[in-house]
Amino acid sequence: MHSVLTSRAKYVKKKLLLYHIYVLVGLIFFYGCATPIPPTGGPADKQGPVILHTIPETGTTNFNEQTIEIQFNEFVNRSSLTNNITIEPDLGIDFETHWKRKKLTIEFEAPLPDSTTVIVTLGAKISDTRNNKMGVPTTIAVSTGNEIDEGSIVGRLRSASNGKGIDGVKVLLYRSPIDLERPATYQAETDTGGVFRFKYLREGIYQALYVEDRNRNKIWDARESAQPFNRRFLDLKKGAADTLDVIYVPQVDTLAPGILGVGLFSTHRMRLRFDENIKVNDTVDITVNDTLGNTYSSAYPLYIPAADPFVLFAQSDSLLKEGVSYEVIIEGITDLAGNELDKNNAMFEGSSQEDTTLQRVIRVDSQVGLTPKQSLIVTYAAPIKERDIVDSLVIAEGEVTFTDWPAISINQNILTISPQKEWIEGVDYQFLVWNPATQRRQLYEPEIWDELELGSVEVAIADTNSSVQYQLSLSNEQVPVFRDTTFTGKVELTGLPPVAYKLVIYNDVNGNGKWDKGTVLPFVEPEPYYVQETVTVQTGFASEVILDFSKSPKRLRREEIPEPEIE
Structure with missing residues (x-):
């Protein structure tokens, strides 16, 4: 009897051993066929496969x-x-x-x-x-x-x-x-x-x-x-x-923006909403018509909120009466690619809502620095009617403090603080601008660049054909500075604040006033083009940019190229 039990125990042990072996083999097979999973823990893996x-x-x-x-x-x-x-x-x-x-x-x-x-x-x-x-x-x-x-x-x-x-x-x-x-x-x-x-x-x-x-x-x-x-x-x-x-590929955006609707925050304040981000050009014109198409009122832009760059707040000169229908017509607004409005009109109803806009500072231009004759421009949320904004303005010119600065102007919601002829060389300025929302002054301390601190950019085309005209633009939106000119051979842009600029140069071959990327059929080669995002101007120095459009790989004359077979 003892031997029988011993044999049975050995048999059971063998069966258990075989069972565990089968389970182990099955697990190996399962994990070997499964989708690979990256290991966890350790430093982050940021390198692609090699x-x-x-x-x-x-x-x-x-x-x-x-x-x-x-x-x-x-x-x-x-x-x-x-x-x-x-x-x-x-x-x-x-x-x-x-x-x-x-x-x-x-x-x-x-x-x-x-x-x-x-x-x-x-x-x-x-x-x-x-x-x-x-x-x-x-x-x-x-x-x-x-x-x-x-x-x-x-x-x-x-x-x-x-x-x-x-x-x-x-x-x-x-x-x-x-x-x-x-x-x-x-x-x-x-x-x-x-x-x-x-x-x-x-x-x-x-x-x-x-x-x-x-x-x-x-x-x-x-x-x-x-x-x-x-x-x-x-x-x-x-x-x-x-x-x-090298070919330069433009941002492909040919879709024209359009206005989606108009909301009224008061009897005069309009919120214009567009279907994409917009920018306001110098030629902007906003007109409000009655239902017969007659001009009822003009309006002017206030600002584009930084958080909603597809929205423009505007102010009507005349009362937009409750229960009356109006049509707004807009010109001079484009998307960021420069496409003009496709749909530039919208109907809306007047309102009796009182204006509850919280007057406040929206932005201050030229915070980085000012040239000797450049003004500091402050944009407010609504047309400036409060005397506090002017009366509470303080300007410190070195050790002298002014509470009645003479060179101040107001246009709608824009406060412009200009120098008295020029900002004084070597003197530090502090601008304490009143913010009605906080009932406190906000301090701005832009650097004042005198004439000796300004620099220049010299652009030269290293080309034997000096009669070719090139279009040039130099810009910095923060200062803000924008220079636009046409030149042949060489040009020097002077009086530039010592910051970084974006430089664009192209040859308008067909004379249509813009750069063209070329076409496949019929074949038209791209117009010569160059862009440099950062051209740094240093205090008192001239930054030099030399371009040689002729140093492209040798272009064979037409008679030198065997005519290919084209089906």
């Missing part, structure tokens, strides 16, 4: 396999691979992707064609499991022949608003015979610096285009934003490298 090696290596010749393996240094967010992997040129061969932990395998469903350079590009937006992107597109190239194509084309895209490189956008490259209605032969993606590179190219005639390609089909769509480069065609020799001019 390719450790590929099989075959890039540059391999006489490649006769149908698979390419890519080993990453970490787990990759597999869904990020969608739309971020391309095979070029178009081989007409389908492929599948397979994952095994950190290894990606690309498997072609048919043999690759002979004597062909095949390019696999992994886009910069491929990310790890923490959504850290690669940042730079990676190319793997192999050849099924004895040699690999080694031609290359490089270029850069910059923002026309600030000059910074634009990352993550597409550039299409067509090889002769060129048919813009068909998919491009190659596609490149800009890196974080706005640089794009086409590598492993055959010799031939090429045309490059910047496109939005929202459909991601590598086809130029005339309805999408697109730009040509300065050279329409490039004649790329075998194994040669070529560089395209």
Whole structure:
């Protein structure tokens, strides 16, 4: 009996051991097949995935396999691979992707064609499991022949608003015979610096285009934003490298703003609401008509709230009576891209509401500093009627305090404090401005820049053709300073406060008064353009900017370029 029990106990132990083994194997299988999850704890991971090696290596010749393996240094967010992997040129061969932990395998469903350079590009937006992107597109190239194509084309895209490189956008490259209605032969993606590179190219005639390609089909769509480069065609020799001019891409906003409605805060105070952020130009005109279309009253803008940049408060000169319908018509207001109002009128009802606006300081311009003849401008919430605003104003000029500063003017809701001819050189000024909302004075101490502290900017075009006219604008919204001029060869802008400025220069080739980015069809090259977001002016010095638009890569004359085949 004892032996029977012993045997039964051993049997039970074996069954339990097998059970635990099965459970362990099952857990290993489950976690091995599950979606990778990043580990928790430790310092934050901010680096995107990196390719450790590929099989075959890039540059391999006489490649006769149908698979390419890519080993990453970490787990990759597999869904990020969608739309971020391309095979070029178009081989007409389908492929599948397979994952095994950190290894990606690309498997072609048919043999690759002979004597062909095949390019696999992994886009910069491929990310790890923490959504850290690669940042730079990676190319793997192999050849099924004895040699690999080694031609290359490089270029850069910059923002026309600030000059910074634009990352993550597409550039299409067509090889002769060129048919813009068909998919491009190659596609490149800009890196974080706005640089794009086409590598492993055959010799031939090429045309490059910047496109939005929202459909991601590598086809130029005339309805999408697109730009040509300065050279329409490039004649790329075998194994040669070529560089395209930088092109500047403007902010694409052609949608005109419109007014959504009018609200009344009192019998005179209007709140105009628009469908996007706006700015008020010097030519602003606000008119209130009656229901017959006759002019009833004029109105003037008060301010745009910083928290609601799509709202404009305005003041009617005449009473807007309760129970009466009116129409407001607005001119001289645009969106931030400069598009004028599409819908510039709105109907509204008058009101008997008393004005309960809390009078207060909205903003003070020129807080950074003042030039010798520049005024300090204070914007209030409502038209200035309170004597306290003027009577409580105190200006300290060095050791002397003024409670009756003579150079003061009021226009609607704007208080302007001007110098008595000029602010005195070497003297510190303090402006104590009355704020009715707090019943206290607010202190402003702008720096006073005397003539010796002002600087200048000298801009020169290093071009043999000195008769070419260029448009120039120099601006700083905080000071505020805006200079706009036309020049040939060289120009010097003097009397500038020592701050940083945005500089824009372009050649208005077609004379339409604005910079044009060029068109694809018919081909018109972009007008010469340059923008620098920060040009620093130093006290008493001249900052020099020299531009050489002629130092672009050599542009072949028309007769030097073999005419490509265009379908």
